[in-house]
Amino acid sequence: MRHFLDILDVNAEELKSLLLEAARLKAAHERREPTPLLQGRVLGLIFEKPSLRTRVSFETAMAQLGGASVFLSGAEAGMGTRESVPDFARVMSQYVDGVVLRTFQHATVETFAAHATLPVINGLSDYCHPCQALGDLLTMQEVFGNVAGRTIVFVGDGNNVARSLALGCGKLGVRFILAVPEDGPFPQAEEIDRYRNALHYSDAALGQLLHGLRKRGLYENTLFIIMGDHGEAFEQHSGNYGHTLFIYEENVRVPLVVAAPGAIHDPLQVDRVASLIDTAPTVLDLLGLPIPSTYQGRSLLDSQSGMALFCTDYSLGLLGLRDGRWKCIHEVDSGRTMLFDLREDSDEKTDLAGLYPERVEAYRDHLLRWAAAQKYQLTR
Numbered sequence: 001m002r003h004f005l006d007i008l009d010v011n012a013e014e015l016k017s018l019l020l021e022a023a024r025l026k027a028a029h030e031r032r033e034p035t036p037l038l039q040g041r042v043l044g045l046i047f048e049k050p051s052l053r054t055r056v057s058f059e060t061a062m063a064q065l066g067g068a069s070v071f072l073s074g075a076e077a078g079m080g081t082r083e084s085v086p087d088f089a090r091v092m093s094q095y096v097d098g099v100v101l102r103t104f105q106h107a108t109v110e111t112f113a114a115h116a117t118l119p120v121i122n123g124l125s126d127y128c129h130p131c132q133a134l135g136d137l138l139t140m141q142e143v144f145g146n147v148a149g150r151t152i153v154f155v156g157d158g159n160n161v162a163r164s165l166a167l168g169c170g171k172l173g174v175r176f177i178l179a180v181p182e183d184g185p186f187p188q189a190e191e192i193d194r195y196r197n198a199l200h201y202s203d204a205a206l207g208q209l210l211h212g213l214r215k216r217g218l219y220e221n222t223l224f225i226i227m228g229d230h231g232e233a234f235e236q237h238s239g240n241y242g243h244t245l246f247i248y249e250e251n252v253r254v255p256l257v258v259a260a261p262g263a264i265h266d267p268l269q270v271d272r273v274a275s276l277i278d279t280a281p282t283v284l285d286l287l288g289l290p291i292p293s294t295y296q297g298r299s300l301l302d303s304q305s306g307m308a309l310f311c312t313d314y315s316l317g318l319l320g321l322r323d324g325r326w327k328c329i330h331e332v333d334s335g336r337t338m339l340f341d342l343r344e345d346s347d348e349k350t351d352l353a354g355l356y357p358e359r360v361e362a363y364r365d366h367l368l369r370w371a372a373a374q375k376y377q378l379t380r
Helices: 012-030 053-064 085-093 106-115 130-144 160-172 191-215 276-286 357-379
Strands: 042-047 068-073 098-102 120-124 151-155 175-179 224-227 256-259 308-312 318-323 326-331 337-341
Touching (some): 012 130, 012 160, 053 068, 053 098, 053 120, 085 106, 106 120, 160 175, 224 276, 326 357
Parallel strands (some): 042 068, 042 098, 151 175
Antiparallel strands (some): 308 318
């Protein structure tokens, strides 16, 4: 039994063999030829961190190879909290034929593998991302054929992806050049400090953009919309890491800055609840253009306050709204609805649903109608 936790777990010939087999299976799939190599097998997917491509890739691959997959998010699995990592590995070993782990700490992957009696694949850790490297190398192989002697330049963070790709390139005779930003002001040991360094890097990049616009005389005539598409959680609530597992304030509250240096001279902070879908109506309003009736958002120049609505279906189906001081979260599967007063409880620790049943019922009904309308818009 072998694990695949790092590119270092395979030698050059094994790496080439993996890429050749991947290319063969991909070609067979494109010809619609069945490849039931894993018929009757089950792959366990344990993801502490949110994912789109990694999860879909593994689930699709297992289906195409005749097998099945079982997905567990960090919140529902409770690995390392409800059960220790060694115990979790032993239990999973009794049910499935292999496990893919996507974790915050590489030590979690190593501990799991040490106590598992089945093959373990690293779907991502803070140290490396070997499967991503395999995908990148396969793409290079498809484009160039023999990749030995080629040069690849990686522009971005010197992170887990870069580390794995560099090792893979070294095994295949590819010259690897890494171009990374300067180190941020925070130490890199903790996840939250790496996040702060990423923010620092983004701020520096924005500063370069502003400097370039000023040099070219374009600054005064530029409308800036600066926003985040999601927050980032660091377990302010149990199991809440990343940004798509839950819809607490640390997940959904983001900055939104509208700046027009040539037209807006005095800063104004809007205290009303706003959504990112309010961005387009606000821009059109600033430009004096009509706002289409099909837009769901409202201009922030409108004095009337509205609700902010949001959802996630990564592990649990959750619907939420923000209405002034009130925050409502509805769990679709269980039917449970929570209510928080953010003015008195900004950390969302005290559920007031039992004290305000009429408000909860009204919010829940509104959320369910909104969710049904959104589904209709997507499927019509």
